[in-house]
Amino acid sequence: MSERRAVTKAIATRYVRSSRTAKKAILDELCAVTGWHRDHARKALRRALVLRPARARAPRPPLYGEEVIEALRFCWAVQGTSCGRLLAAALPDLVPRLRRFQELEIDDATEALLLKIAPATIDRRLKQDRTKLEPRGRSHTKPGTVLKDSIPMRTWAEWDDAVPGFVEIDPVGHEGGNSRGEFCFPLDITDIATGWTETRSVKNKAQKWVFAAIKDVTAAFPFPIVGIDSDNGSEFINWELLAWCEQEKLTFTRSRSGNKNDGAHVEQKNWHIVRQTVGYHRYDTASELELLNRIWALQRLLTNHFLPQQKLIGKVRTGAKMSKKYDRPATPFQRSGIQGHRLTGRESPAKTPKQATQSRRATAPDPSPLRGTPDPDHRQTLRDTAASDPGKIKRFHDPSQAGILT
The missing domain is CATH 1.10.10 (Arc Repressor Mutant, subunit A)
Incomplete structure (x- = not known):
């Protein structure tokens, strides 16, 4: 028939x-x-030839109830609102630890459903929550032209990404919509191969503060720095930084003017670490500067030891369609291959992968207070200190206002 x-x-x-x-x-x-x-x-x-109305198929009963989605939202906030692929890779290690620290109160059945949820389902169920996180910001790069001819340019496709030690640096401005006067600048330094990121805040973009922050941050990396790449801002294109790189035998390069994609690794960290953590307020006092650096000390543990990341390993063109291929999600600490640096900074004897996983789960701290969920003290303190001066322009984007983190 x-x-x-x-x-x-x-x-x-x-x-x-x-x-x-x-x-x-x-x-x-x-x-x-x-x-x-x-x-x-x-x-x-x-x-x-007669058109027949199609019958609407009865929807399947939802597999993941509201209790599972609420727990998923909590884990998503703890992981810094990461994408579904990275969140799914972090859940097997994150959920048992949150339950052990009594930050996540769910039963065994809910945990089993939470651990089997697919990345695409995570993105679909959290789509409405993600639309509330709309980024915004402005650039504060003032060109430095004196030494441009002495510093070679580097594009996003150059350098050996497989070797740890080549880092990108970039500042983020906290002017709050008012660019007059002095205000704090967090400085992000990101390793391209592992994704390891260190952040320091300086009182302004003067060369001496930025240079001191660069030396302090590079000394905190768990592996030696062999190359530095910056934008064309005057805080980087100066004789002091160039002479220091030559003295330390570091490769010093700069990106192309007007091409932010040359520093794509650190630009992503500017949003993921700085903006999502402290928002878009204006921070310009000594107490706010001190508090920001205390936040970055906690954020360092969370970003480098608990947040899986993916690295682009290639592109495949099929006709007019371009498909990207990524490696397996892993934290910067796992990519660096350094044992025992997680909390103490000291080396420890080599362990098998199973022993390393068991040791990490047993000794790792609770990531929830590091992220500041559900109501971080440092975030509230920054709100209070930022609101103390009515003359400032306070425009910022805070995910907690959308009902996600608080």
């Missing part, structure tokens, strides 16, 4: 547009193929 319906549907349009003589030939052909009577064949041809 299905084959007969297919043949009837294929010739129904030709039948209705044909002359009387042609319709007779079509009927003879259809009757010979299907074995129908001519009257039934006419009726079948007329019915084939």
Whole structure:
């Protein structure tokens, strides 16, 4: 019957547009193929052109109830509102630890559902929450032209990404919409190969503060720094930094003017670490500067030891479609391959992968206070200190206002 319906549907349009003589030939052909009577064949041809309303298929019952999604939102906030692929990779290690520290109160059945949820389902169920996080900001790069010819340019495709030690540096401005006067600048330094990120805040973009922060941050990395890449701002393009790089035998390069994609690794950290943590307020006092650096000390543990990241390993073109391939999600600490640096900074004897995983789960701290969920003290303190001066312009984006983190 299905084959007969297919043949009837294929010739129904030709039948209705044909002359009387042609319709007779079509009927003879259809009757010979299907074995129908001519009257039934006419009726079948007329019915084939009638549009039938499609019945709406009954939706499947939801597999993940509201209790599972609420727990998923909590984990998503703890992980810094990461994408579904990275969050799914972090859940097997994150959920048992949160339950052990009594930050996440769920039963075993809910935990089992939470650990099996797919990355695509995570993105779909958290889509409305993600739309509330709209980034915004402005650039504060003032070009430094004196030494541009002495510092080679580097594009996003250069450098050996497989070797740890090549870092990108970039400042983030906390002007709050008012660029007059002095205000704090967090300085992000990100390793390209491992994703290891260190952050320091300086009181302004003067060369001496930025240079001191760079030396302090590079000394805190768990592996030696072999190359530095910056934008074309005057805080980086200066004789002091160039002489220090030559003295320490560091490769010093700069990005192309107007091409932010050359520093794509550190630009992503500017949003993921700085903006999502402290928002868009104006911070310009000594107490706010001290508090920001205390936040970065906690954020360092969370970002480098608990947040899985993915690295682009290649692109495949199929016709006009370009597909990207990523490696398996892993934290910067896992990518660095350094044992025992997680909390103490000291090396420890090598362990098997199973022993390292068991040791990490047993000794790792609770990540929830590091992220500041559900109501971080440092975030509230920054709100209070920022609101103390009515003369400041305070425009910022805070995910907690959307009901996600608080």
